[in-house]
Amino acid sequence: MSDQNLSILIKTHAGLERVLAREVRQLGGREIKEVRRGVSCKGDLGFVYKCNLWLRTAIRVLVQLDSFQVRDEQNLYKRIKEMPWENYFAVNNTLAIDATVFSDRFRNSLFIAQKSKDAIVDRFREREGKRPSVELREPDIRINVHIQKHICTVSLDSSGDSLHKRGYRVEVDKAPLNEVLAAGILALMDWQGKGPLMDPMCGSGTFLTEAALYASNVPVNVFRKKYSFQHWLDFDQKLFDTIFEAALAKENANLPEIRGFDIDLMVLAKSRRNIKNALMEEVIKVQKRNFLNWPEEETVTPGTTVVMNPPYDMKIEADIPELYKGIGDSLKRHFSGCTAWVFTASAEGLKHLGLKPTKKIALKNGKLDSWLVRYDLYEGSKKNQS
Numbered sequence: 091m092s093d094q095n096l097s098i099l100i101k102t103h104a105g106l107e108r109v110l111a112r113e114v115r116q117l118g119g120r121e122i123k124e125v126r127r128g129v130s131c132k133g134d135l136g137f138v139y140k141c142n143l144w145l146r147t148a149i150r151v152l153v154q155l156d157s158f159q160v161r162d163e164q165n166l167y168k169r170i171k172e173m174p175w176e177n178y179f180a181v182n183n184t185l186a187i188d189a190t191v192f193s194d195r196f197r198n199s200l201f202i203a204q205k206s207k208d209a210i211v212d213r214f215r216e217r218e219g220k221r222p223s224v225e226l227r228e229p230d231i232r233i234n235v236h237i238q239k240h241i242c243t244v245s246l247d248s249s250g251d252s253l254h255k256r257g258y259r260v261e262v263d264k265a266p267l268n269e270v271l272a273a274g275i276l277a278l279m280d281w282q283g284k285g286p287l288m289d290p291m292c293g294s295g296t297f298l299t300e301a302a303l304y305a306s307n308v309p310v311n312v313f314r315k316k317y318s319f320q321h322w323l324d325f326d327q328k329l330f331d332t333i334f335e336a337a338l339a340k341e342n343a344n345l346p347e348i349r350g351f352d353i354d355l356m357v358l359a360k361s362r363r364n365i366k367n368a369l370m371e372e373v374i375k376v377q378k379r380n381f382l383n384w385p386e387e388e389t390v391t392p393g394t395t396v397v398m399n400p401p402y403d404m405k406i407e408a409d410i411p412e413l414y415k416g417i418g419d420s421l422k423r424h425f426s427g428c429t430a431w432v433f434t435a436s437a438e439g440l441k442h443l444g445l446k447p448t449k450k451i452a453l454k455n456g457k458l459d460s461w462l463v464r465y466d467l468y469e470g471s472k473k474n475q476s
C-alpha cells in the first residue's frame with residue numbers, strides 16, 4: 091500500500107453523501123466524487139488512517155485492491171485466488187468477507203462471500219500449508235467484494251467494525267440514534283460548533299456528545315481502540331501515532347454551552363455515563379425536565395440551536411398528536427429567536443407541531459423514512475403560528 095494514489099471508497103448513510111464529501115475535502119482527499127451512500131476519492135495510507143480517525147459521517151473506509159470483469163463463480167474464484175493476499179495480511183489473522191451483489195449473473199451475496207473466502211484460504215493453504223480462520227463477529231481483516239453487473243471490485247476494509255462505534259457510548263436507551271447519523275444531522279444543520287446547542291429530549295445523549303466532539307475539534311474516534319488496518323502487514327504504527335498526536339494538538343478548548351434534558355431519569359443516568367466516557371462532563375449539562383412543561387421563568391438564550399429526536403411511536407409508546415402539539419407549543423412559547431431542528435420518522439407528528447418549516451430534508455433512520463425539519467422561531471411565532 092505504498093501507493094500515493096489509493097482508490098478509496100467511504101461509505102455512509104443515504105442522504106449524508108454531501109456532508110461526507112465536505113469532510114473528505116477538508117481532510118485533504120483528492121478526486122472526490124459523491125456516489126450512492128458513499129464518497130470515492132484518492133489518497134495515501136496516512137489519509138486512510140486520518141479518514142478512520144476524523145470522519146464523523148463515515149461508516150467504513152474501503153481501499154480498493156482490484157477491479158475486474160467476472161463471468162461466473164468459477165471465474166470469480168480464480169481471479170480472487172490470483173490476488174497476492176499474503177502481501178496484505180498474515181495467515182494467523184482471522185477474516186470475514188462482506189459481499190454485495192447487484193447483478194443478473196450473480197444473485198446470492200452469501201454464496202459470493204463463501205466463494206471468495208474459499209479462494210483466499212485455498213491460496214494460503216497451498217502456499218503456506220495453513221489457512222486463516224473465518225471469524226464473523228470480530229475479524230482482524232475484513233474484505234469487501236462488490237459485484238455490479240459483471241464488474242467485481244475487491245477491497246480491504248480499513249475500519250473493521252462500523253465507525254459509528256466511537257468507543258464512548260456504552261449505555262443506550264430504547265431508541266438511540268446512530269452516532270454517524272447524529273453527526274450527519276448536525277452537519278446538515280450547518281451547526282458550526284459555536285453558538286449554544288440544546289437537545290430537550292436527549293435520550294442517551296448522542297447529539298450532545300457528537301456536538302461537543304465536533305466543537306472541540308478532536309477526532310471523533312479518539313476513544314476507539316481497534317481498526318482493521320492495524321492488522322495489515324504494512325501497518326505503520328509510527329505514522330499512525332504521528333497522525334493521532336497531530337490531531338490532538340488541534341483541540342479547541344473554547345466550547346459553547348451544550349445542554350440536554352429528558353423526562354426519564356433512568357435515561358439521563360445512561361447519558362451521563364456516555365458523556366463522562368467522552369470526557370465531556372464539564373461541557374455538557376443534562377437535567378430531568380418535561381419539555382412540555384418548560385418553566386415559565388426560564389428564558390432561553392436567543393440564537394440557541396435546538397435539535398431533537400422525539401419519540402415516533404415505534405420503540406417508545408407515545409400519543410403522537412398530543413406529544414407533537416406540546417412540543418410545538420413549548421417551542422413557540424419559550425424559544426423565540428432560536429432555530430429548532432426536529433428529526434423524526436413520524437409524518438403525522440410533524441403535522442401536529444403547528445409550526446411552519448423553513449427546510450425539510452428526507453433521510454432514513456435504519457429502514458424508516460425520516461425527516462429533518464427546520465423551524466425558525468421568530469419573535470411572535472406564538473401569535474402568528476398558533
Ligand SMILES: C[S@@+](CC[C@H](N)C(=O)[O-])C[C@H]1O[C@@H](n2cnc3c(N)ncnc32)[C@H](O)[C@@H]1O
Nearest residue numbers: 265266267291293294296352353354380381401
Ligand atoms: C427517540 S428518543 C431520543 C434518542 C436520543 N436522540 C439518543 O440518541 O439516545 C426520545 C427521548 O425523548 C424522551 N421524552 C419523551 N417525552 C419527553 C418529554 N415530554 N420531555 C422530555 N423528554 C421526553 C424519551 O425519554 C426519550 O429518551
